[in-house]
Amino acid sequence: MQRSLRKYAWLFLLPTLIAFVIAFLVPFVMGVGLSFTEFTTVTDAKFVGISNYIKAFAANSDFLNAFRFTAKFTVVSVLSVNLLAFILALLLTKGLRGTNFFRTAFFMPNLIGGIVLGYIWQLIINGILAARGVDLTYSAQYGFWGLVVLMNWQMIGYMMIIYVAGLQNIPHELHEVAAIDGASGWQTLKNITLPLVMPSVTICTFLTLSNSFKMFDQNYALTAGAPGKQTQMMALDIYNTFYGSIGQEGVGQAKAVVFFILVALLALLQMRLTRRKEADV
Amino acid sequence: MRISKRVTNTLLVILLAALTALFILPIIIVLMNSFKxxxxxxAEPFKLPSPDTFVGLENYISGIQKIGFFSALGYSLFITVFSVLTILLFTSMASWYLARVRTRTTKIIYYVLIFSMIVPFQMVMFTMSKIANVLHLENPIGIILIYLGFGAGLSVFMFYGFIRSIPLAIEEAAEIDGCTPPQRFFYVILPILKPISITVAVLNAMWVWNDYLLPLLVIGSKYRTIPVAVQYLQGGYGSRDMGALMAMLVLAIIPIVLFYALMQKHIIRGVVAGAVKG
Incomplete structure (x- = not known):
């Protein structure tokens, strides 16, 4: 069967492969190469060794600041989104009236694109800050918490849905047995529910982790880095290095390579954790 | 005991209803302001429009003119629909081939495709937009090829996993009956792929519709999709028109709400499946 199919490789594989090579593979390989050069139009690249990387990591550089801001933001978002989503999921698996409607409503913001989300929250947060006579550009603290609130609004519903699916997979008998044995609500949660939804916890943690870490649109629309570049996350810093300054393309590409390596490390970590969990079960 | 449980449940429902209202509120506030x-x-974003501040549809009219909303809607619809269809057709074909012809080459191709899933867009955005330029892909049709290339990783990953669970016996029977490989794929396999196709379609549609940076860099100077058009309202003018911005945010949300209302079950199922597998 394989032999007859192999004659048709061109038909089945070629369209996807051509698009993949053009849109991803060639740009990726070129991107790695160009990070070691100075260039403005790709064709005028001059080899400069690792000087782009050295510039990217210069003391107190925008890139390092962006990394610190991104890391802080990611930790706070991952914790808050998952905690709140999990509580909501617990409430929404109790068979309360209106459960379906609530789920639908909480999930809705997730479908709205980052740029639109950014401007919605810019209006709301500036409106609240107007009482103090300031706005989002006044302090990096406002931008930081604004982004956290936005991220929560966007992601809670999505994570809640995954937690609900995980909770519904727990056999009902386990809770009944626990109740008969006289376990309190807290004991049941800690000893039965939580261990059994750990796969969902891993999935949700890494989904929020990678979404927070790679965030661009929301950051661009809500604060655009203001005040100064203090609320600039890594993706936005890379964008501004490429398109917001002159002659920095090589540095931008070097930053992009570092960014890629960080994201890839997170993905590898996730894969190892998920594999191990699956082996346990 | 039973009464106290009913009381707590009622209180919880009230709490959830209040939370839901809080969740929807930002959108209501934008809607309200779009008429001011x-x-x-x-100055006063939380006040209802009053006779002094109410301007009817003025913001909508000026916003639509300023950003060319209807052409943006057209481009967004065109690019999303045709990118998703192209991705569905070609990546399902490729996945079938990769799943059924198991050689070293096909394994390498599969892993390189999977690898692309973890690469952030910033890594390739500059070189990719230059290449798109050189190859004259900077138009609403060319960008579909780019989306096929970028969407291939996740889509092949999902189709591939599904196809591996289809018993070979079905295809062998079709082969004995004299089906050529294309016939086997289009008559036998493709119908079986329906549930996973819906998942792949939902995930890709949400991504392409809301995507900002890729269309900005590839076609943004000539063709503006909705996210690019909304952002353009912000950047293109010395003092920005808050009224037009509010109206355009509302118009940008309406198609999403409609899509959600029509496809709710598929969307939620697709998103869960995508999360669990991705």
Whole structure:
């Protein structure tokens, strides 16, 4: 069967492969190469060794600041989104009236694109800050918490849905047995529910982790880095290095390579954790 | 005991209803402000429109003109629909081939495709947009090829996993009956792929519709999709028109709400499947 199919490789594989090579593979390989050069139009690249990387990591550089801001933001978002989503999921698996409607409503913001989300929250947060006579550009603290609130609004519903699916997979008998044995609500949660939804916890943690870490649109629309570049996350810093300054393309590409390596490390970590969990079960 | 449980449940429902209202509120506030004069928005965003501040559809009319909303809607619809269809057709074909012809080459191709899933867009955005330029892909049709290339990783991953669970016996029977490989794929396999196709379609549609940076860099100077058009309203003018911005945010949300209302079950199922597998 394989032999007859192999004659048709061109038909089945070629369209996807051509698009993949053009849109991803060639740009990726070129991107790695160009990070070691100075260039403005790709064709005028001059080899400069690792000087782009050295510039990217210069003391107190925008890139390092962006990394610190991104890391802080990611930790706070991952914790808050998952905690709140999990509580909501617990409430929404109790068979309360209106459960379906609530789920639908909480999930809705997730479908709205980052740029639109950014401007919605810019209006709301500036409106609240107007009482103090300031706005989002006044302090990096406002931008930081604004982004956290936005991220929560966007992601809670999505994570809640995954937690609900995980909770519904727990056999009902386990809770009944626990109740008969006289376990309190807290004991049941800690000893039965939580261990059994750990796969969902891993999935949700890494989904929020990678979404927070790679965030661009929301950051661009809500604060655009203001005040100064203090609320600039890594993706936005890379964008501004490429398109917001002159002659920095090589540095931008070097930053992009570092960014890629960080994201890839997170993905590898996730894969190892998920594999191990699956082996346990 | 039973009464106290009913009381707590009622209280919980009230709490959830209040939370839901809080969740929807930001959108309601934007909607409310879209009917106010542009100078009344930033100062008092939480006040209902009054006879003094109400301007009817003025913001909508000026916003639609300023950003060319209907052409943006057209481009967004065109690019999303045709990118998703192209991705569905070609990546399902490729996945079938990769799943059924198991050689070293096909394994390498599969892993390189999977690898692309973890690469952030910033890594390739500059070189990719240059290449798109050189190859004259900077138009609403060319960008579909780019989306096929970028969407291939996740889509092949999902199709591939599904196809591996289809018993070979079905295809062998079709082969004995004299089906050529294309016939086997289009008559036998493709119908079986329906549930996973819906998942792949939902995930890709949400991504392409809301995507900002890729269309900005590839076609943004000539063709603006909705996210690019909304952002353009912000950057293109010395003082921004808050009224038009509010109206355009509302118009940008309406198609999403409609899509959600029509496809709710598929969307939620697709998103869960995508999360669990991705």
């Amino acid at each position: 004069g542009q100078f009344y928005i930033s």
